[in-house]
Structure formats: structure tokens, C-alpha cells
Amino acid sequence: MTTNDSIIAMEQIRKVYDTGKVQVEALRGIDLEISKGEFVAIVGPSGSGKSTLMNLIGCLDTPTSGVYRLTGQLVAGMKKDELATVRNRRVGFIFQNFNLLPQISAYENVEMPLLFGGVPRRERRRRVEALMERVGLADRMEHKPTELSGGQMQRVAVARALAMDPDILLADEPTGNLDTSSGGDIMELFQDLWEQGGTMLVITHDPALARRARRQVEIQDGLITRDTGSPGADSTPLR
Amino acid sequence: MARPRFLVLQLFLRSSRVQKKRAVLTIAAIAWGTLALLLLLAFGEGLGLSLGKAWAGMGTDIAVIWPGETTVPWKGLPAGRAIRPRINDIRAIKERVPGLVGVSGEIIRWGTNFTHGENTVNAPVKGVGTIWGQLRNQIPASGGRFLNPLDDAQRRRVVFLGTDLATDLFGDEDPIGGSVLIDAVPYTVIGVLIEKMMFGNYSGMDANHAIIPIRTLYAQYGSDRLSVLVLKPENRAGMKRALAGVAQVLSAKYGFDPEDERVLGTWDTVETGKIRDNFMLGIQLFLSIIGVLTLTVGGIGVANIMYAVVKERTREIGVKMALGARSHWVTGPIVLEGLTYTLLGGLTGMVVATVLVFLLGLIPTGDSMALKALGKPTLSPAIAATAAGVLGIIGLLAGYFPARRAASVDPAETLRYE
Ligand SMILES: Nc1ncnc2c1ncn2[C@@H]1O[C@H](COP(=O)(O)OP(=O)(O)OP(=O)(O)O)[C@@H](O)[C@H]1O
Ligand SMILES: [Mg+2]
Numbered sequence: 005m006t007t008n009d010s011i012i013a014m015e016q017i018r019k020v021y022d023t024g025k026v027q028v029e030a031l032r033g034i035d036l037e038i039s040k041g042e043f044v045a046i047v048g049p050s051g052s053g054k055s056t057l058m059n060l061i062g063c064l065d066t067p068t069s070g071v072y073r074l075t076g077q078l079v080a081g082m083k084k085d086e087l088a089t090v091r092n093r094r095v096g097f098i099f100q101n102f103n104l105l106p107q108i109s110a111y112e113n114v115e116m117p118l119l120f121g122g123v124p125r126r127e128r129r130r131r132v133e134a135l136m137e138r139v140g141l142a143d144r145m146e147h148k149p150t151e152l153s154g155g156q157m158q159r160v161a162v163a164r165a166l167a168m169d170p171d172i173l174l175a176d177e178p179t180g181n182l183d184t185s186s187g188g189d190i191m192e193l194f195q196d197l198w199e200q201g202g203t204m205l206v207i208t209h210d211p212a213l214a215r216r217a218r219r220q221v222e223i224q225d226g227l228i229t230r231d232t233g234s235p236g237a238d239s240t241p242l243r
Numbered sequence: 244m245a246r247p248r249f250l251v252l253q254l255f256l257r258s259s260r261v262q263k264k265r266a267v268l269t270i271a272a273i274a275w276g277t278l279a280l281l282l283l284l285a286f287g288e289g290l291g292l293s294l295g296k297a298w299a300g301m302g303t304d305i306a307v308i309w310p311g312e313t314t315v316p317w318k319g320l321p322a323g324r325a326i327r328p329r330i331n332d333i334r335a336i337k338e339r340v341p342g343l344v345g346v347s348g349e350i351i352r353w354g355t356n357f358t359h360g361e362n363t364v365n366a367p368v369k370g371v372g373t374i375w376g377q378l379r380n381q382i383p384a385s386g387g388r389f390l391n392p393l394d395d396a397q398r399r400r401v402v403f404l405g406t407d408l409a410t411d412l413f414g415d416e417d418p419i420g421g422s423v424l425i426d427a428v429p430y431t432v433i434g435v436l437i438e439k440m441m442f443g444n445y446s447g448m449d450a451n452h453a454i455i456p457i458r459t460l461y462a463q464y465g466s467d468r469l470s471v472l473v474l475k476p477e478n479r480a481g482m483k484r485a486l487a488g489v490a491q492v493l494s495a496k497y498g499f500d501p502e503d504e505r506v507l508g509t510w511d512t513v514e515t516g517k518i519r520d521n522f523m524l525g526i527q528l529f530l531s532i533i534g535v536l537t538l539t540v541g542g543i544g545v546a547n548i549m550y551a552v553v554k555e556r557t558r559e560i561g562v563k564m565a566l567g568a569r570s571h572w573v574t575g576p577i578v579l580e581g582l583t584y585t586l587l588g589g590l591t592g593m594v595v596a597t598v599l600v601f602l603l604g605l606i607p608t609g610d611s612m613a614l615k616a617l618g619k620p621t622l623s624p625a626i627a628a629t630a631a632g633v634l635g636i637i638g639l640l641a642g643y644f645p646a647r648r649a650a651s652v653d654p655a656e657t658l659r660y661e
Contacts, residue, residue: 055659064565065655085569092567100660103562108257119250120567164566177660 010076011171011203012038012061017070019056019226030056032226034070038172038205043198045217046207053226054207055176061205062095062174063087075171092120096165100177102157104149110136110160111145117167135163139193155186162193172203179210191216251575254568265551266584269544273588273634274595276541280534281596281630285620287530291523293440293618298519300441300449301512302379304479306486307445308472309508313499326497326506327468330457333372335496336472340488342481345374346474350460350467351446357453358424359412366408367446368425368453370460371473376403378475380439381454387419387434394433395456402430403454409435423453428463430455445471445510482513535633541588542637549581549645553652560649561657574646581642582635589634597622 019031030053038044046054059065060072063079072079074094082090097103104113111132118128136142139159149157158178165173175194179187191213198204208214222230310326333348340346350370357364375381376389381403383389394401402423409418409432418432441449461467476485486509487501494501553560560573600620 059655059658062565064658065653088564088567088569090567091565097565097658099658103558103565103658105257105559105562112257116563117566119253120563120569120572122250168567180660 009040010037011040011042011074012036012205013071013073013076014061015071017057017060017067017072019053019060019065020068030226031060031067034223034226034228036221036228036231038203040171040203041198041201042219043194043204043217044206044219044221045214046205046221046223047209047214048223048229052223054223057223058174058176058205058207061172062097063090064097088120092117093168094171096168096170096173098158098161098165098173098175098178100180102149102154102161102181104157104160104164106149109146109148110141110152113149113160114164114167117164121168131167132163135166136160138166139163153186154182155189158182158186158190159193162190162197166197172205173197175204175206175208177207177209179208179213187213250572251579254563254572255576255579265548269541269548269584270588270591272544273538273541273585274591276534276538277589277592277630277634278596278599279537280531280633281593281622281626282599282620283530283534284527284626284629285596285600285622286617287527288621288623288626289618291527291618292621294519294523297440298512298516300380300439301444302473302475304482304513304516305378305473305475306482306512307510308474308486308489309445310469310472310493311505311508313503314505315500315503317498317500317503320498324499326493326499328472328493328497329469330461330467332469332493332496333472336474336489336492339492340485342477343485344475344477345378346472346489347372347375347378348457348469349375349446349471349473350457351470352460352464355453356424356426357408357412358427359421362412362414364408364411366405366451366453368402368455368460369446370455370457372457375454375473378473379449381449382437382439383434384437386417387432389434390454390456395458398459398462399456400428400430400459401433401455403434403436404432405436405448405450405452406438407448407450408453425453425455426463479513482511486511531629538633538637542585542641545581545584545588545638545641546644548584549577549642550648552580553577553645553649556649557652557657560652561654564652564654565658570650573652574650577646577649578639578642581645582638585634585638585641589630589638593627593630 014034014036017031017034018029021028021030034057046057048054056065060067061074063074066080074090079087079090104110105116114132114135115128118131123131132145133142136145139162141156141159141163144152144156149160152160179190182190187210194204194206195216204217206213206217214220220230220232221228310328313320313322313324313326316322328348330348333346336346337343348371351367353367354365355368357366371390373390373392373395381389383403387403389403390401393399402425404412404418412418412423413421418435421432423430423432436449439449446452472489474485474489476482490501490507493499493507499506563573600622604619
């Protein structure tokens with residue numbers, strides 16, 4: 005049931021947050037498959053479980069039950085360090101509030117995942133420079149995040165997410181903190197990345213950004229309520 | 244993964260810096276603790292050295308025997324008889340008791356009159372064998388000598404004076420070669436004892452006595468009964484056997500139960516030395532505990548600052564985890580940071596302590612007995628190693644616990660957008 009091109013394959017994924025007093029069932033049985041080269045937008049009301057789903061996909065958190073394969077690999081049962089390696093190599097995170105480390109330069113922020121990946125110094129320099137070029141910030145490498153605009157910070161974050169050449173980019177409200185014009189720049193950037201063969205998963209409230217995605221998945225109350233599926237190759241949604 | 248250790252160092256260098264003022268305060272606390280530990284240990288060491296010297300002043304590993312009275316009947320003889328060995332018994336002991344460096348009799352006459360010119364002084368005179376000088380650590384000041392065998396054999400009227408007694412009699416005059424009347428009989432001064440610290444004594448301080456050949460004393464006063472016997476075995480372990488041997492020889496001659504402990508009162512300095520060593524060890528231990536506790540307070544300061552750091556950097560830690568940091572790449576820099584503060588403080592404390600100990604060493608003790616006994620604070624390699632070890636452990640612990648908290652950070656939780 006999973007094709008060779010499958011990057012994400014989730015079956016009956018549930019996530020329950022146990023806060024002691026109350027148990028919040030954030031995801032109540034998600035079936036989702038995303039193939040290489042897809043551009044998926046996840047939409048849905050606040051509190052519906054979008055971020056929770058992204059955290060599970062990115063192995064920042066583990067599901068309460070269900071089966072999750074990332075590029076064919078079962079995630080359940082992985083050790084902490086193996087999960088760290090998965091996060092390092094397979095996924096690239098982009099957050100609404102950028103989450104750059106404030107005390108180091110843009111260059112060093114982008115270099116961070118390469119450090120964790122054990123990439124040699126010279127190769128790191130080459131890659132960081134290429135990435136900063138790509139997001140149009142070659143002249144801002146030595147700037148601290150606080151010396152950059154919101155749009156520039158988000159572009160540094162995109163460069164950082166791309167550093168280890170991940171299988172999928174995961175973006176949670178990437179334009180949520182940006183003005184229309186910077187948000188537009190980021191959307192352009194995503195579009196480019198997708199056209200060059202990247203796989204994108206974007207959580208967004210922004211209808212403009214959602215429209216750019218070829219496939220829209222709507223979540224409500226922890227369940228997928230609509231999936232337009234991938235137009236083109238295979239129009240059947242879900243399995 | 245390539246070079247993780249190197250990686251931890253890089254991450255450490257790139258992690259955000261703590262508020263300068265807070266870091267300085269923490270380092271100062273550690274420096275203070277280190278200083279306290281080092282000074283306490285240095286004083287302990289100095290005290291130990293000076294006490295050791297003072298105790299050795301009476302002679303090392305010797306025993307002093309006082310003849311007393313019998314307390315049990317023996318072979319038809321009643322209890323309560325006084326046993327008074329004579330000068331010649333020493334030869335018998337030498338012949339029959341093996342394993343001795345030496346044994347000497349000592350006859351003490353209290354309240355003897357010493358006169359030189361206008362000065363008259365009352366002091367004890369002691370007649371002793373030649374070996375006594377070695378056993379009792381009687382080192383002559385330069386220009387003089389102790390008694391030799393010829394002095395004794397020829398019953399020469401020569402005297403070896405304690406430092407204070409020499410000063411009382413001769414003042415600024417050089418006593419060597421000078422003459423002294425001892426109970427109106429003229430003697431020549433052949434040597435003066437060097438100034439020394441002395442804690443143990445059984446017949447007054449050495450600085451205040453006069454020593455003459457035992458046969459000369461016998462010739463002048465007519466009594467050859469020994470006040471005490473002094474002996475030293477070839478090694479510490481031989482002390483018990485040597486004492487038993489002396490008891491055997493004397494018991495055979497004077498008729499008493501060799502097991503009767505009251506006949507021969509004994510001061511075994513090997514035995515008391517052990518107690519003393521334990522006592523010194525106790526003092527050192529006590530001082531170390533106080534020092535280590537002071538240092539621990541500093542360590543808690545470091546741990547506190549690192550806990551605050553972890554709290555402040557929770558998001559930073561979460562981001563790093565999201566980027567693929569393994570947990571020890573998160574904890575390593577924190578441990579390193581705690582260790583750095585501790586070692587910086589420790590180094591500062593060590594430098595200050597070294598300077599202080601050097602300066603304290605310059606203060607003259609003068610004539611103050613208390614200052615002399617306290618000795619000079621001394622920093623030994625052992626103390627430095629102890630301090631370094633304690634600092635290392637405290638530094639590691641101060642980093643380890645906060646780092647453990649950092650490792651337990653849930654990245655999904657910290658990265659939730661608020
Ligand atoms: N760590 C947590 N502990 C307890 N409950 C949580 C936790 N994280 C999320 N939840 C709950 O799970 C549900 C889904 O949250 P989630 O953050 O995934 O929503 P979302 O779709 O991303 O919303 P938004 O659009 O506002 O970002 C919510 O009810 C939320 O309160
Ligand atoms: Mg969300």
C-alpha cells in the first residue's frame with residue numbers, strides 16, 4: 005500500500021495529551037500518505053490538531069498509537085538518538101516564529117544542522133553559502149537574527165531547513181508572522197523549491213498560500229475531513 | 244557522526260552567554276571556597292609540620308622508663324619494694340637486649356646551683372651516657388659538641404648547657420670553653436644546645452638543663468641510682484620486645500615480676516606518636532571538611548546559575564533538538580560551562596591562596612610560642628591535588644544536574660507557538 009515514492013505513510017495515528025487532570029485527544033485516527041514531490045497544505049480551525057500532526061511527522065513527538073513510516077522506515081521503537089538523526093536528515097522544520105538562535109549569526113544558524121550531521125568544515129561553508137545565496141541573503145550572512153527583518157529571518161529559517169537536504173520540508177504557519185509582501189516572498193520561495201522537486205507540507209490559514217498547494221488536507225477536531233488528493237498522477241485520495 | 248567531542252566544544256562556544264555580573268559572582272563564590280579550602284589545609288599542614296618537629300624535639304621513637312615500686316609479691320619478696328637500677332645495669336641491658344640503637348641511664352638532680360661570675364642560677368643537672376645525646380636529639384650549636392665516651396670514662400668535668408640556661412649564666416658572652424661552678428665544683432662548657440621546639444618532656448625543658456657525664460655526676464654526688472632510662476630500638480616494631488627485654492634483665496637482678504607494670508613506668512613515644520598522628524589526621528580531616536563545605540556552597544551557586552541557564556535556553560534547546568541534536572550535544576556544553584565557571588573560580592582561588600601563603604610566610608614569628616607552634620601555612624602538591632580533585636568533582640556535578648534537566652526538555656512542547 006505504500007508506494008516506492010512514499011515519504012509519509014500514516015495509519016490510524018492517534019495522539020492523546022495527558023495533562024494530568026484532562027486527557028486531550030488531539031488526533032483521533034489520521035490516515036495520511038504523502039509522496040515525493042507533493043505540495044500539501046494542511047488547513048483547519050485553530051486547535052484542530054495541525055501542529056500536533058506536524059510534530060509527529062517531524063519526529064519531534066511520538067504518536068500514542070498507530071503506524072507511522074517515514075521514507076518507508078518505521079518510526080515506532082526508534083531510540084532517542086535515532087530520532088535525532090531522523091530529524092537531522094529527513095525533515096526540515098520551518099516555524100511561524102522562525103526559531104532562529106538569537107546569539108549567533110545567520111551563517112551559524114544555517115550551519116547548525118550541518119554540525120549535527122557531522123559535515124566537514126569546508127563542505128559546511130560551501131553549503132551554507134549556496135543556501136544563503138539561494139534565499140537571497142548572501143550579503144546578510146554575518147548578521148544576527150535581531151538585525152534582520154521578519155521576512156529575512158524566515159528565509160534564513162528556510163535555508164536552515166534545507167541544509168541537510170531533507171526528504172520533506174515541514175512548515176507551520178510560515179507566513180503567520182509576516183506582512184503580505186514578505187509572506188508573498190516566502191510563498192514564491194516555496195513554489196520554487198517545489199518546482200525544483202522538493203516535497204512540501206505547509207500548515208496555513210492563508211488561503212493564498214493554501215491555493216498554491218496542489219493538494220489540500222483539512223483537519224477538524226483531530227480527523228481529516230477533506231483531502232483533495234494529488235491531481236495528476238493518482239487522483240484517488242487516501243490509500 | 245564526525246568528532247562529537249569537538250562538536251560539544253563548538254556548541255559550547257556558540258551557546259548564549261550568561262549575564263556577566265552573574266558569572267563573575269559565581270566565579271567569585273568558587274574562588275572564595277577554593278581559597279578557604281586551601282588556606283585551611285595549608286594551616287593544617289603547617290601546624291602538622293611544626294608539631295611534628297616539636298614532638299621530635301624530645302627524640303623520635305624512644306621510650307623513657309621510670310623505676311618505681313613493686314605491687315605484687317615475687318618469689319618470697321613482698322610487694323611495695325622500690326626498685327632502683329644502677330649505672331652498671333645499663334651495660335647488662337646492652338649485652339642482653341638485642342635490637343637497640345642505644346640505651347642510656349639518666350640521673351637527675353633538681354635544684355642544683357650553677358654559678359658563672361656574678362650569676363647564680365638554680366637548674367636541674369643530668370648525668371647521662373654518651374648515647375643519650377643521640378637518643379634525646381641534643382644537637383650542639385656551632386662551635387660546641389655533646390659529651391663523648393672519653394668524657395665519661397675519664398670522669399671529666401665538662402658540661403653541655405641548655406639554651407636558656409647558657410643565656411642566664413653567660414649573657415652575651417660565648418659560653419663555649421667558659422667555666423661554670425656546679426654546686427661549687429668547676430666545670431668547662433663544651434657545648435650549648437641549639438634552640439628547638441619541644442612539646443613532650445618528662446624532666447623539664449631541655450633549654451633549661453645542664454648535661455654532664457653520668458660517672459662525673461656519680462663521682463661528685465656519690466649516688467649511682469638512675470632516675471630514668473632512655474632507650475631506642477632499631478625499628479618501631481621492636482619497641483615492645485625491647486621494653487620486655489629491659490624488664491627481664493632488671494627483674495632477674497632486682498627480683499620483681501616482669502609482668503608487674505607498676506615497677507617500670509614507661510613512656511613509649513611510638514605508641515603516643517600513633518595517637519598524635521591520628522589526632523593530626525583528625526584535624527586535617529576536620530579542616531578539609533570545612534573547606535569542602537565552603538566550596539560546595541560555591542558549587543551550588545554554579546549549579547543554580549546553570550539551572551537558570553537551562554530555563555532561559557529551553558527554546559534554544561528545543562530548536563537544537565528539532566535540528567537533530569543528540570541529547571549529549573545539548574548536555575555536553577552545559578556541563579562544560581558549569582565546569583568552566585568552577586575551574587575559573589578555582590584557579591583564581593589557587594592564585595590568591597598561593598600569594599597569601601607566601602605573604603604569611605614572610606611574617607616573622609618572633610618569640611611568640613603560639614605563632615611558632617602554629618607554624619607557617621604550607622601548600623604541598625598533595626593539597627593542590629586535593630583541591631583540584633574536589634573542584635573537578637564539584638564542577639562536574641554543578642553542570643551535570645542542570646544538564647540532565649536540559650536533556651529532559653520536550654522539544655515539541657517548547658516549540659509550540661504562543
Ligand atoms: N502539549 C500539549 N499538552 C496538552 N494539550 C495539547 C498539547 N499540545 C496541543 N494540545 C492540544 O491539542 C489540540 C491540538 O493542538 P494543535 O496545537 O495541534 O492545534 P493547531 O491545529 O495547531 O491549532 P493552531 O491553528 O491554533 O495552531 C488542542 O486542543 C491543544 O490544546
Ligand atoms: Mg498550530
